[in-house]
Amino acid sequence: MADSLREQQLRMAGHIRDPQANPPPPGIEARRLAVYRQLFFGNLQSLLAGSFPVLHASLAAEQWQALSEDFYANHRCHTPLFTEVGGEWVEYLQARTDQPGWVAELAHYEWIETALLLSDAAETEHDPEGDLLDGVPLLSSLAVPLAYAWPVSHIGPDHLPNGTPVAPTLLLAHRGAGHKVSFSRLAPLAHALLVALQDQPLSGREHLAALAEVIGIEVAVIEAQGLALLHALRAQGVVLGTRRG
Template identity: 65%
Template sequence: MPELLHQQLMTMARHVRDPEHHEPPPGIEARRLAVYRELFFGNVESLLSGGFPVIRASLPAGQWQLLVRTFYADYRCSTPLFTEMAGEFVAFLDEGAGELAGLPAWLAELAHYEWVESALLLSDADEPAHDPDGDLLEGVPLVSSLAWPLAYQWPVSEISPGYQPDQAPAQPSLLLAQRKADHKVHFSRLAPLAHALLSSLQEQACSGREHLHQLADAIGADRQAILSQGLALLVNLREQGVVLGTRA
């Protein structure tokens, strides 16, 4: 009996997800099946519309519906949590969205940009142990777990129903997303040095001086000049709460 019930449930689930390719289970009234199909799809579409309002508004209605239906029917999520569905949708777009034709080239990046806000709002990450007054040059600077440096090929913060670029600009969009004490996520633009420094701080644990020397060598700049600018930048980032201080 448990095996039979499992088969019936799987038949029902496959039909509800993709009625065009899977027959309905026998013995269930067509009207009832239609209610189930619309109810489940409507919940998913509503969740994604709320999580990706710019994408929803920027795509033609038919294309958005097809995109959501393809995700709903074909993509296998790794989590049952509704709060993580937006992240699964981002992964779906990163993988090519089921090879759907005609999708804008900026779609995956815009989805990631929209997802970042909800990810930071829901984050329960703990800040690492740190010394808020530590020496930022000789100590190991630590970036807040609620501050994310971001880099995009497309101008994701500008895309809207009225602005949908056909070509990516020459310069990437360098941004900082940070959940502040007001429990809101704030986005700001980053200069190339600030983005490179924050990315370096996240990737390896070494002194602030070593980070700045490596950045200077990478761009062929004078170490002392970068050291002076970099220290001022680290101090400013600490004042903003982006850099917590140094490793305790």
């Protein structure tokens, strides 16, 4: 019995993804199948190279080719949208534990900019003039605290890391006015506070008390500094104000 149209499509898709592991469907010239593969795989490579230019330039051509071929053949994307393929590439690289650790981190660092640029997340209702100590400070959905083991902001084809640094790279990615995404370095206290704001709806005073306990100091020692930091973050649009209700 002849294969159904669906079976033929699946055989063709499997062959185009990985011609070494999947035989071609009958009745189609190998030359034509090669054209299809070149078209589809070439589009994917162009998309990845354009979305991850630093990673593409930093990897050897053979390494990039092998990774992109394996991604194309074996990773099952959960989205049909081209704009979300970058997130799938990051997920794929995070699972490739055979690669140097900086590879997945650099990919994530490059991807987060695109993710923020394309984000249409709505902000939670808030009071922009709320009390940042007694109220619950609200972090913008367009602000993301980041922590990397590798110095991702300095990696490039001429600056490949030799070993994991002692201190992590702490960054804030933020989409501000004009849809411009910026990255800034964070001190450990600022990073810890932003992560806490992201994770728990506590008052500013409670957040600072929790940080003081972790550090092992009196809350009065960091309260003034912490409040000044919250006000600065609000001025930058990173903290929107305080939650309502």
